Amino acid sequence: MSQIIDIAKQAKKASIPMSALSAKTKNNALKAIANALVKAEAQIIEANTKDLQKAEQEKLAAPLLKRLKFDKNKIKEVVDGIESLIRLAEPVGQTLSATELDNGLELYKVSCPIGVIGVIFESRPDALVQISSLCLKSGNAVLLKGGSEALHTNRILTEIITKASADAGIPQGWLHLLETRSDVNEMLKMDDYIDLIIPRGSNEFVKYIMDNSNIAVLGHADGICHVYVDKEADIDMAVSVAADSKTQYVAVCNAAETLLVHSSIAPKFLPALKEKMDALHVELRGCEKTLKYISVKPASEQDWATEYLDYIWSVKVVDSMDEAIEHINKYGSGHTESIITKDNVAALKFMDLCDSGNVFWNASTRFSDGFRYGLGAEVGISTNKIHARGPVGLEGLLIYKWKLIGNGQIVADYASGKKVFTHKKLDKKFNPS
Amino acid sequence: MSQIIDIAKQAKKASIPMSALSAKTKNNALKAIANALVKAEAQIIEANTKDLQKAEQEKLAAPLLKRLKFDKNKIKEVVDGIESLIRLAEPVGQTLSATELDNGLELYKVSCPIGVIGVIFESRPDALVQISSLCLKSGNAVLLKGGSEALHTNRILTEIITKASADAGIPQGWLHLLETRSDVNEMLKMDDYIDLIIPRGSNEFVKYIMDNSNIAVLGHADGICHVYVDKEADIDMAVSVAADSKTQYVAVCNAAETLLVHSSIAPKFLPALKEKMDALHVELRGCEKTLKYISVKPASEQDWATEYLDYIWSVKVVDSMDEAIEHINKYGSGHTESIITKDNVAALKFMDLCDSGNVFWNASTRFSDGFRYGLGAEVGISTNKIHARGPVGLEGLLIYKWKLIGNGQIVADYASGKKVFTHKKLDKKFNPS
Numbered sequence: 133m134s135q136i137i138d139i140a141k142q143a144k145k146a147s148i149p150m151s152a153l154s155a156k157t158k159n160n161a162l163k164a165i166a167n168a169l170v171k172a173e174a175q176i177i178e179a180n181t182k183d184l185q186k187a188e189q190e191k192l193a194a195p196l197l198k199r200l201k202f203d204k205n206k207i208k209e210v211v212d213g214i215e216s217l218i219r220l221a222e223p224v225g226q227t228l229s230a231t232e233l234d235n236g237l238e239l240y241k242v243s244c245p246i247g248v249i250g251v252i253f254e255s256r257p258d259a260l261v262q263i264s265s266l267c268l269k270s271g272n273a274v275l276l277k278g279g280s281e282a283l284h285t286n287r288i289l290t291e292i293i294t295k296a297s298a299d300a301g302i303p304q305g306w307l308h309l310l311e312t313r314s315d316v317n318e319m320l321k322m323d324d325y326i327d328l329i330i331p332r333g334s335n336e337f338v339k340y341i342m343d344n345s346n347i348a349v350l351g352h353a354d355g356i357c358h359v360y361v362d363k364e365a366d367i368d369m370a371v372s373v374a375a376d377s378k379t380q381y382v383a384v385c386n387a388a389e390t391l392l393v394h395s396s397i398a399p400k401f402l403p404a405l406k407e408k409m410d411a412l413h414v415e416l417r418g419c420e421k422t423l424k425y426i427s428v429k430p431a432s433e434q435d436w437a438t439e440y441l442d443y444i445w446s447v448k449v450v451d452s453m454d455e456a457i458e459h460i461n462k463y464g465s466g467h468t469e470s471i472i473t474k475d476n477v478a479a480l481k482f483m484d485l486c487d488s489g490n491v492f493w494n495a496s497t498r499f500s501d502g503f504r505y506g507l508g509a510e511v512g513i514s515t516n517k518i519h520a521r522g523p524v525g526l527e528g529l530l531i532y533k534w535k536l537i538g539n540g541q542i543v544a545d546y547a548s549g550k551k552v553f554t555h556k557k558l559d560k561k562f563n564p565s
Numbered sequence: 566m567s568q569i570i571d572i573a574k575q576a577k578k579a580s581i582p583m584s585a586l587s588a589k590t591k592n593n594a595l596k597a598i599a600n601a602l603v604k605a606e607a608q609i610i611e612a613n614t615k616d617l618q619k620a621e622q623e624k625l626a627a628p629l630l631k632r633l634k635f636d637k638n639k640i641k642e643v644v645d646g647i648e649s650l651i652r653l654a655e656p657v658g659q660t661l662s663a664t665e666l667d668n669g670l671e672l673y674k675v676s677c678p679i680g681v682i683g684v685i686f687e688s689r690p691d692a693l694v695q696i697s698s699l700c701l702k703s704g705n706a707v708l709l710k711g712g713s714e715a716l717h718t719n720r721i722l723t724e725i726i727t728k729a730s731a732d733a734g735i736p737q738g739w740l741h742l743l744e745t746r747s748d749v750n751e752m753l754k755m756d757d758y759i760d761l762i763i764p765r766g767s768n769e770f771v772k773y774i775m776d777n778s779n780i781a782v783l784g785h786a787d788g789i790c791h792v793y794v795d796k797e798a799d800i801d802m803a804v805s806v807a808a809d810s811k812t813q814y815v816a817v818c819n820a821a822e823t824l825l826v827h828s829s830i831a832p833k834f835l836p837a838l839k840e841k842m843d844a845l846h847v848e849l850r851g852c853e854k855t856l857k858y859i860s861v862k863p864a865s866e867q868d869w870a871t872e873y874l875d876y877i878w879s880v881k882v883v884d885s886m887d888e889a890i891e892h893i894n895k896y897g898s899g900h901t902e903s904i905i906t907k908d909n910v911a912a913l914k915f916m917d918l919c920d921s922g923n924v925f926w927n928a929s930t931r932f933s934d935g936f937r938y939g940l941g942a943e944v945g946i947s948t949n950k951i952h953a954r955g956p957v958g959l960e961g962l963l964i965y966k967w968k969l970i971g972n973g974q975i976v977a978d979y980a981s982g983k984k985v986f987t988h989k990k991l992d993k994k995f996n997p998s
Contacts, residue, residue, distance in 0.1 A: 148894060152917040231939050237928065239938055246950045247920065327950040343779065348951050369973035376975035461581060472973075476997060483968050484585040487680065493997075495670065495971030504979070505672055505967070506664050506988030517679045517760040518781050519952040522967045534938070534955045535916050538928030540802035540905075542809035546937070555939035564909060564926075 136318035140325035142305035143248045143273040149303045150271045151245045155222035161300035162265055166214040168296035169261070172288070173207055179284040180257070187281050195383075202257045202285050210261040213509075217269050220508045223526045224271045230558035234551060237538045240562035243530050245271035247327040250319050252341065254333050255279035260289050263330075264307055266509055268297065270529040275319060275326065277310040320345035328529075330512050335439065350528060352515040354439045354465035355385025357497045360456045360482065361401055362473035363394040369494065370401060370472040371408050376496040377470065379412050383441050385513060386468050386490075386500040390436060390446045392456040395421065398449045402426045405447075414443045421449035436463040453478055457485045464488060466515040468500040468522075489515055489522035537564055569751035573758035575738035576681045576706040582736045583704045584678045588655035594733035595698055599647040601729035602694070605721070606640055612717040613690070620714050628816075635690045635718050643694040646942075650702050653941045656959045657704045663991035667984060670971045673995035676963050678704035680760040683752050685774065687766050688712035693722050696763075697740055699942055701730065703962040708752060708759065710743040753778035761962075763945050768872065783961060785948040787872045787898035788818025790930040793889045793915065794834055795906035796827040802927065803834060803905040804841050809929040810903065812845050816874050818946060819901050819923075819933040823869060823879045825889040828854065831882045835859045838880075847876045854882035869896040886911055890918045897921060899948040901933040901955075922948055922955035970997055 169176070180202040187200055228241040249272045253259040260278055267274040278286040290309040298304055310316060319326060323346040330350050331341045338353045359377050361370045377388035393401055402425040409416055416422075417431035428447070435446040436459070450456045453471075460469050470492035471482040483491040490500040500523060502510025507525030514520050520528040545551040602609070613635040620633055661674040682705045686692040693711055700707040711719040723742040731737055743749060752759060756779045763783045764774045771786045792810050794803045810821035826834055835858040842849055849855075850864035861880070868879040869892070883889045886904075893902050903925035904915040916924040923933040933956060935943025940958030947953050953961040978984040 148890075148918055148920060151920070152914070233932070233937065233939065237932075346775065348781065348949075350951075366973070372975055373973060376977050380976045380980065457581075479970075480997065481585070483966075485581055487581060487584070488966065490967045490969065492969040493971065494973050495969050496975045498976035499666070499670075499969055499971075499974070500967075504666065504976070504986065506666065506986065516781075517964055518783075519964075521964050531950055531952075531954050533916075533921065534923045534933075536923065536925040536928050536932055537912075538926065538932075540799070540806060540927050541932070542805055542929045543813045543931035543937070544809050547813065553937065553939065564913065 136315055137322065139275065139308045140248070140319065140322040143275055143308060144325040146303040146305040147245065147247045147273040150273055150306055153271055157301050158269055158271070159218045161268060161297045161302050162214050162218050164296040164300040165265065165293050166211045168292045169207055169211055172292050173204065176207060176285065176288055177203060179288040182284045183282050192281060196255055199256045200282055206258055210258050213262055214265050217265050217509055220269065220526065223269065223530055227561040228532055230560050230562065232554050232556040232558050234541065234554050237541045238558065240535045241532050242535055242562050243532050246529055246531050248273045248275065248325055249529065250275045250326045250329045250347070252277045252316055252331045252333060255282050257282045257285040257289060259332065260286050264293050266511060266526060266529065268302065270526050272529050273306040275308050275310055277316050283311065320347065323347045332512060350512060350514050350516060350520060350524065352385060352465065352467060352513050355467045356390065356437070356439050356463060356465040357386060357388045357468040358390050358392055358460050358464060359388045359497065360469065360471045361391065361393040361397060362453060362471055362475060362478055363396040364475040364478065365397060365472040366474060367401055367404055371404050373470065373472055373494065373496050374405060375408050375412060376498055378414060378445050379443065380496065380498045382443055386497050387441065388497045389439055390448065392448050392450050392459060394453070395449050395451050399425055409445065414445055417444065417446045419448040422447045453482060457482065461487050468492065468497045470495060470497050535562055569748055570755065572708065572741045573681070573752065573755040576708055576741060577758040579736040579738040580678065580680045580706040583706055583739055586704055590734050591701055591704070592651045594701060594730045594735045595647050595651050597729040597733040598698065598726050599644045601725045602640055602644055605725050606637065609640060609718065609721055610636060612721040615717045616715050625714060629688055632689045633715055639691055643691050646695055647698050650698050650942055653702065653959065656702065656963055660994040661965055663993050663995065665987050665989040665991050667974065667987050670974050671991065673968045674965050675968050675995050676965050679962055679964050681706045681708065681758055682962065683708045683759045683762045683780070685710045685749060685764045685766060688715050690715045690718040690722060692765065693719050697726055699944060699959060699962065701735065703959050705962050706739040708741050708743055710749050716744065753780065756780045765945060783945060783947050783949060783953060783957065785818060785898065785900060785946050788900045789823065789870065789872050789896060789898040790819055790821045790901040791823050791825055791893050791897060792821045792930065793902065793904045794824065794826040794830060795886060795904055795908060795911055796829040797908040797911065798830060798834070798905040799907060800834055800837055804837050806903065806905055806927065806929050807838060808841050808845060810931060811847060811878050812876065813929065813931045815876055819930050820874065821930045822872055823881065825881050825883050825892060827886070828882050828884050832858055842878065847878055850877065850879045852881040855880045886915060890915065894920050901925065901930040903928060903930050968995055
């Protein structure tokens with residue numbers, strides 16, 4: 133018990149000097165980590181083999197085994213990821229705004245790390261490398277909890293990263309691996325030392341985290357995404373985008389789960405959709421009106437609130453776009469919604485009124501992703517309404533502080549009217565010399 | 566019980582069309598509210614007189630009575646506040662970034678309201694007008710709970726604002742007044758409908774809110790601010806800034822509570838400080854080393870963690886700036902810290918390593934304020950590490966959504982390599998036509 137609090141305190145302590153590291157120090161450390169990973173290839177594969185053997189004995193499902201595997205190719209992938217992170221612009225110390233409050237009194241809003249991040253992720257050991265390098269680049273300390281099935285791999289990776297970063301001048305204690313579920317439960321109580329929790333995992337797990345911690349959580353529980361086929365849709369485009377949204381990769385949060393279609397286009401669209409979905413082996417579950425046009429299973433109320441993550445699609449006919457928007461705002465999870473239409477006015481209204489982080493017009497919901505958005509790196513996807521929303525890049529690990537530089541100014545002089553604020557926007561960066 | 570959930574649902578419902586209101590509609594509504602307040606002057610003063618009479622009977626303290634008073638001058642003040650809010654740039658619908666993902670596939674990050682805000686404030690009825698107009702300008706629905714001693718004033722103000730805004734086309738249900746503590750407790754459970762809580766009040770109360778809700782909280786509990794007098798400080802400037810930080814207004818969160826002084830300058834600085842503080846009737850409480858130089862009460866461990874909000878100042882001699890920074894990060898509340906020094910290198914280090922929202926160099930801690938910062942309007946002061954930090958202007962009530970415009974693009978084409986992302990920054994605003 134007390135161990136976790138000590139680890140959290142160490143991380144908090146390390147986070148202070150970490151916040152002031154130069155870009156050069158951080159990039160050198162990232163380079164050193166990449167080199168060390170390549171050098172330790174044999175060790176890493178050996179540790180991973182232990183995990184794989186245990187997982188096979190325990191008859192872990194094939195997709196999980198695949199995610200657990202950390203071979204030469206995966207090492208190359210994570211090293212490539214680190215290289216591209218090195219090339220990203222320095223995120224810390226950026227001047228976000230500059231204001232002259234008065235002659236000789238200048239205020240700067242400057243980006244800085246959040247502090248200590250707690251990240252909980254599932255079986256993929258590559259996530260450990262990715263997350264710790266993102267935290268290093270952004271100057272944050274991090275407490276990591278990986279899947280227990282990847283224990284040996286995670287341990288060796290943590291060891292390599294810890295040593296390489298320490299040698300490169302990164303403060304001791306900035307990175308810790310937690311190993312048990314009870315460690316996580318302890319971590320959730322450490323709101324004095326941990327500033328943000330990023331859970332990656334099943335919906336139930338993310339909900340559990342959100343309900344059991346006072347610490348801010350960045351993430352998403354459900355991903356119930358919708359495609360709405362408007363009365364002014366191009367049928368071919370609608371079928372193509374719907375198919376991609378549903379089936380390009382069914383097991384992910386940005387895959388669509390419910391299709392909404394305007395009643396005036398339903399008679400033409402639904403048979404075309406059915407033909408395509410039959411070919412793709414997708415099971416359709418339709419509302420009462422849907423069943424008039426195509427022969428599919430009936431959908432229940434429960435279907436509208438279900439994230440299938442599977443080759444199943446619920447279908448509902450709506451009499452207006454307003455009904456579609458209302459359905460989305462009621463049953464959706466604020467993740468990603470797409471409208472297919474040739475009508476600009478309808479599209480703009482849909483994008484305004486769907487209360488979701490990502491609102492698309494004539495594009496697949498599957499584009500909702502940090503790499504596809506060009507963010508350079510992805511911290512996660514957030515359905516939060518504050519801080520960061522949708523795919524979150526490095527900026528999700530940053531906040532800012534206000535730096536004020538004066539020469540002895542006091543408020544009494546402004547309160548008395550002896551001096552007056554100028555509040556002039558300055559076009560300069562924080563760089564006192 | 567069920568009443569609060571109905572109110573919260575109504576607010577959530579209203580928040581959807583509110584998010585898409587034009588600047589013109591919102592500014593017209595603000596203008597209508599200002600006019601209605603002026604017109605209802607007699608009614609407002611009558612209601613306020615009832616509250617004042619009750620408060621006098623209940624022997625409310627003089628400063629609270631003063632805050633409760635809502636007379637002709639106060640009406641003019643809040644109307645002036647609304648006028649200046651109208652002049653502020655429209656915060657919603659601003660393009661924060663634009664990226665071409667591919668030819669004909671454009672991604673925009675666009676500012677939007679958070680949704681439903683819950684605000685809890687103390688006796689000043691002017692806060693009700695200020696907060697509701699800030700929420701209207703930013704397109705948020707709001708649930709307000711004011712001090713019970715201002716009940717009649719708050720009721721009439723809510724009535725006036727509700728009617729004027731409804732007549733100007735603002736969706737019904739966007740504004741609700743809660744009247745009891747138990748209403749607040751119910752509100753704290755409504756994380757399905759309320760997106761952000763902003764508590765303004767005593768430390769105990771803000772802590773209670775933070776501990777008893779899953780909803781994100783924007784605010785600060787303690788304001789334990791420090792002035793650090795470095796060895797390279799100008800003594801006169803240090804005394805002047807320290808005096809302003811402590812005494813310009815003692816009862817507020819950005820007033821300083823602890824003074825730290827480098828041991829090499831303490832023998833000269835402390836007697837000068839003592840003389841000034843004696844003149845200002847400030848009680849000093851010193852560490853053991855302080856007592857060597859000036860004759861004051863001894864400080865206990867508890868003093869370093871106390872927000873006096875009074876004419877009391879704890880004083881500690883440190884042997885290095887590192888010790889000062891460590892003290893600040895241990896006992897401070899992440900609010901505002903100021904270093905007095907002629908040494909650039911020391912000042913920059915201090916501003917980097919103090920983990921506070923506001924870090925000042927040769928300026929009074931009392932500058933830590935939205936109006937002094939030129940934010941145009943202040944939502945509150947936050948010691949959060951995410952979303953918004955320090956004095957928070959209108960942008961604290963905003964988040965963004967990602968809008969993607971395509972012409973039928975599907976992810977399968979990019980996954981297969983048939984198409985390639987361009988990820989080109991665009992210098993244009995979201996404005997499809």
